[in-house]
Each structure stands twice: as C-alpha cells, then as structure tokens.
Amino acid sequence: MFYSKKLKKFKKIKHCFFSRKNGFSKGKYKSLNCGRGSNDNRQDVSKNLGFVAKKMRVKKSKLILMHQTHGSKVVEIKKNNYKQKIFADAMITRMRGVCLGVVTADCVPIILYDVKNEIIGCIHAGWKGAYSGIIKNTISKIKKLNSNTKIYASIGPCISKKSYEVDLIFYKKFINRSYNYKKYFLKKNENKKMFNLRKFISDKLKKLDVSIDHVNHDTFTEKTNFFSFRRSFKLKQNDYGRCISTIHLI
Helix, strand or coil: CCCHHHHCCCCEEEECCCCCCCCCCCCCCCCCCCCCCCCCHCCCHHHHHHHHHHHHHHCHHEEECCECCCCCCEEEECCCCCCCCEECCEEEEEECCCCEEEEEECCCEEEEECCEEEEEEEEEECHHHHCHHHHHHHHHHHHHHHCCCCCCEEEEECCCCCCEEEHHHHHHHHHHCCCCHHHHHEEEECCCEEEEEEHHHHHHHCCCEEEECCCEECCCCCCCCCCHHHHHHHHCCCCCCCEEEEEECC
C-alpha cells in the first residue's frame, strides 16, 4: 500500500494506492486483483474488493468502481446514482460514506481532493483518456460545483518512460496535435520512441492550477508490487490483474 505525502496531511480524507499484495487471487492474478473486467475467479475478486473496503473503512456496497472505457467522461456520484453502473473514466463526489476507486495496470491512477469545497475524485488516465481530455474535463466538473477551489492531486504508480516503448504512428499522433508534445518522447531507435506518460499527465494538471505530488513507482518493472498490462502481454498471458487506488471523505 502506497500513500501521497500531501494527501496524508488532510484529516478529512482517507486514501490509498493499493499494491497487488494481500489478496485472494491465484496464478497470474496473484493476489489483490481488483479488476472485475478480468477473467479472474469472481469470488476471489469479490473477496479482494471486500478487503479494500475494510481497509478503507466503508461497506463493500459503498466502494464505487467504474466501467472504464479509456474515454473522457466524468460522472458526479450522488445518492441517486451511486448504486448504478458507472460508465466513465473519472468520478467526483461530495458524498460522505462512499469510497471512489479506480483500477489500473500501467495506466495512471490520479486521486483528487478539493480542500476548499471537500470534493474528492479519481481519474483513470491512460494515454487515450489523457489525449482526449479526461483531466481537463474532471477539473472543469469540480469547478462547476464551485469555481473557488484548491485542488490537490496525487499521481500514482504507472508505467515509467523507461518501460513505455511506442511506435512512430503513436508518436506522430501526438506531434500532429502539438509540436510541443515532442518533449514527452525519447528516441530509442529508428522505429521506436519512449513515452513519458507521467510527465504528460502532470503537466496537464499543472496547467489547470492543480497542486500535485507523485507516488513514483513503475508498474512494469516492479512485478511483485503491481500488475502490468504490458508485462503480461510480453509474457504472452491472455489476461492481467488490476491494482486499485481509492479515496473517501471521512
């Protein structure tokens, strides 16, 4: 379990970036796989989510997860919708007693707290979501509730630039949008670049006047701590587990 130094200072919230340890799943999903979209044993995933809810001191029914789509949709969780299926890549809420969760396996989990208005949030930011506006959309949704904000964000464990190899089609997609995006890429060879997803995302948050800190771990190389889509793909596994990151208002 990993924590943000900044967010730990606030007494009105509880948060955690969970590792893959302390769970019930077996095999390639060992052990705290919280991915309901994985092909893991349903009961094991349910037990894992029960463990997370207990650690966060909420009822399991109040641990809210999204059906993540790598899109840019943000949903505000309220009393009238928290029991429904949430198709989104970010959530915000002012509700107490519910815990927001985001699952990742190389993508970036972001946990948010607006101190002035006691609004919490979480974002699932892969390259697709970050490219298509999930970060800006989430901050805008918080500011719609109250424009006078002081937002803190913790950027959790994700794939690092030394592990994130991309092809030239990927690179050109970014450069065609903005030549400034060149700074997020390092040349590996004639056909490959290394992409700095963490910096791409942190710069977007900084531009939106969000105060950030990093829980800086590489999900690809730290195989005992984290699940990794890319590592599983390289090992020719047909599926992979997901780690969970959570926050709630006390």
